Amino acid sequence: MGKIAFYTNESVSVAVAEGLKRRGVRVMSARDADNLGLSDEEQLNYAAKNNFVIVTHDDDFLTMAITYDHKGIVYVHQQKYGVGDLIRKLKLLWDVAEQEDFRNHVEFL
Numbered sequence: 001m002g003k004i005a006f007y008t009n010e011s012v013s014v015a016v017a018e019g020l021k022r023r024g025v026r027v028m029s030a031r032d033a034d035n036l037g038l039s040d041e042e043q044l045n046y047a048a049k050n051n052f053v054i055v056t057h058d059d060d061f062l063t064m065a066i067t068y069d070h071k072g073i074v075y076v077h078q079q080k081y082g083v084g085d086l087i088r089k090l091k092l093l094w095d096v097a098e099q100e101d102f103r104n105h106v107e108f109l
Helices: 014-022 040-049 060-067 083-096
Strands: 006-008 027-029 053-056 073-075 106-108
Touching: 006 014, 006 040, 014 027, 014 083, 040 053, 040 060, 060 073
Parallel strands: 006 027, 006 053, 053 073, 073 106
Antiparallel strands: none
16 A cells, blocks of 8 residues: 555646645646646546546546546646645545555545
8 A cells, every 4th residue: 555646737736736745745746747738638647657646627637537547536626725725635635545545536625
């Protein structure tokens, strides 16, 4: 069993990834990975290849979750949480979840 690692696509503020890093969470942003401008499919494939649970505000990933093998998707509506609240929610998820719990799973925050 292993801790989950997050990958925030470009729809999510880089401040979320930075806040998670400061709290000891393994996370990479699309900017950190030099993946800005990739298609949603390419973002999901990158996350899966590198064992990341992708965090997104983009509801296109919900459709892709049905047909693609992935390491997990955390979907958060763009207007539901501010940066600080989203960091706290993701940190809590990181505290309690294991990587294997997320395979082909979609978590709605």
